[in-house]
Amino acid sequence: MHNLDISLEHITKVEGAANVEVKVRDGKVEARFEIAEQKRFYTKAIEGKPLMAVPQLLSRICGTCSNAHILASIEACEHAAGIVPTEQTRVLRTLTMDGLNVRDHALHLYLFVVPDMVGKDNFLSLDESDPAQHQMLHDAFDIKAAGNFLAELVAGRSVHAVYPTLGGFLKFPDKAGVEQAVKKLEAVRPAVVRTVELFARSPFHFDRQTNFMALVPKDRFGFIDGEIRDSFGHVIPESGFREHLNHVVLPNSTASAYSHKDAAYMVGSLARVNLAKDLLHPKTKESLKDVLKLFPSTDIYFNNLAQAIEILHCLDEAVEILTTREFKPEPLVRAAPRAGVGIGVVEAPRGTLYHKVETDAKGNVVKGEVIVPTNQNQLNMQEDIARIVQDNLDKMTKEEIVHEIEKLVRAYDPCMSCAAHFLKVKWA
Numbered sequence: 001m002h003n004l005d006i007s008l009e010h011i012t013k014v015e016g017a018a019n020v021e022v023k024v025r026d027g028k029v030e031a032r033f034e035i036a037e038q039k040r041f042y043t044k045a046i047e048g049k050p051l052m053a054v055p056q057l058l059s060r061i062c063g064t065c066s067n068a069h070i071l072a073s074i075e076a077c078e079h080a081a082g083i084v085p086t087e088q089t090r091v092l093r094t095l096t097m098d099g100l101n102v103r104d105h106a107l108h109l110y111l112f113v114v115p116d117m118v119g120k121d122n123f124l125s126l127d128e129s130d131p132a133q134h135q136m137l138h139d140a141f142d143i144k145a146a147g148n149f150l151a152e153l154v155a156g157r158s159v160h161a162v163y164p165t166l167g168g169f170l171k172f173p174d175k176a177g178v179e180q181a182v183k184k185l186e187a188v189r190p191a192v193v194r195t196v197e198l199f200a201r202s203p204f205h206f207d208r209q210t211n212f213m214a215l216v217p218k219d220r221f222g223f224i225d226g227e228i229r230d231s232f233g234h235v236i237p238e239s240g241f242r243e244h245l246n247h248v249v250l251p252n253s254t255a256s257a258y259s260h261k262d263a264a265y266m267v268g269s270l271a272r273v274n275l276a277k278d279l280l281h282p283k284t285k286e287s288l289k290d291v292l293k294l295f296p297s298t299d300i301y302f303n304n305l306a307q308a309i310e311i312l313h314c315l316d317e318a319v320e321i322l323t324t325r326e327f328k329p330e331p332l333v334r335a336a337p338r339a340g341v342g343i344g345v346v347e348a349p350r351g352t353l354y355h356k357v358e359t360d361a362k363g364n365v366v367k368g369e370v371i372v373p374t375n376q377n378q379l380n381m382q383e384d385i386a387r388i389v390q391d392n393l394d395k396m397t398k399e400e401i402v403h404e405i406e407k408l409v410r411a412y413d414p415c416m417s418c419a420a421h422f423l424k425v426k427w428a
Helices: 051-059 066-081 087-118 131-155 175-200 269-279 282-287 302-324 373-392 398-412
Strands: 004-009 018-025 028-035 211-216 227-230 245-248 257-260 340-348 351-359 365-371 424-427
Touching (some): 028 373, 051 365, 066 087, 066 340, 087 131, 087 302, 087 398, 131 175, 131 302, 211 269, 211 340, 211 351, 257 373, 269 302, 351 373
Parallel strands (some): 018 424
Antiparallel strands (some): 018 028, 245 257, 340 351, 351 365
16 A cells, blocks of 8 residues: 555535545655535625625525524624624624534534444434434434524524624514523433533544634633634734635635644634633533543544533523523614725634625625635645545555545534535545
């Protein structure tokens, strides 16, 4: 295997489509991670559109984490228009992100990752007669259903939310819905704790030194407000994030890549928990005090464990909010059209999401930019693929190496739909 060509086509159990091409010559490995979906030119399509329409248009970039795109776009548009949301609006946006993360993380962990852990081809192949796998099946559907219900209550839909808009929300949770949401969330908490324990026992490990980067709030673990921080202590305001990224063109990928200080870096749940585990909800920290000792970690597979931890945090935070406050209808905050520039940064399930919008005096879009988490993780993933192959050339068969590549890429939880769009591996 000192000379080997691999072409891995259609990586399964990820969102979207991409290729991996590997060449081994005289024992030296060259790997290319290629996002293969066609570009959709969303940022070009919004030019000329009024600000109010932009968040819903940009949410169509992805059917998985669309609600994160909506909130990032709303934040950017509000900054451009000079709109300051109310305190209740900020709380409802927090709940929107909580619902998104419960649903999205559960989908990724159970439908995409668990099959690898139990040696099955797919989630529906799990054995109902096996007590452990039976529990996994039901935990998956129960957790995801609870996240869906919270998202629908607060945002109108679990994907492509219809209630969040510039200056506020179009509809507000009622008392009956809030009570039902609390019951559902509290009922699945034991299942979420089991999920954390399951991924803490994962047999897969891949240690790599890299820079972890995330939006970190000042006083509470969250996904909307804060400053960009990294493993080396750099602090970047949201408004200056783009200036600290280097655009990298990968000739065989339809998606741009990004580096920070000319080096690959990683965003996502692992980065967030590494950088801000002390800010997790107090109830979450109490329940997971032994697991949290594993962080900060450089084990890429712990991105899965970090997602499970975030599910519990989001559940505990949502229950606290829903049981301690009442939501009342309020008018949208309006502002006269003006020329402006706005930037919105949120932590989508897969990592830091950046939206920028520029408007003319009529409040119509002149220019836009979107940088998604998978773009930012591309270089890290490409480097890891090369190392997997290099480390296992004399230890594994070609088929086993391909499976190792797939497992690790799934741990990053890439979303190629957002990025352009997994998986083809071409061995050359």
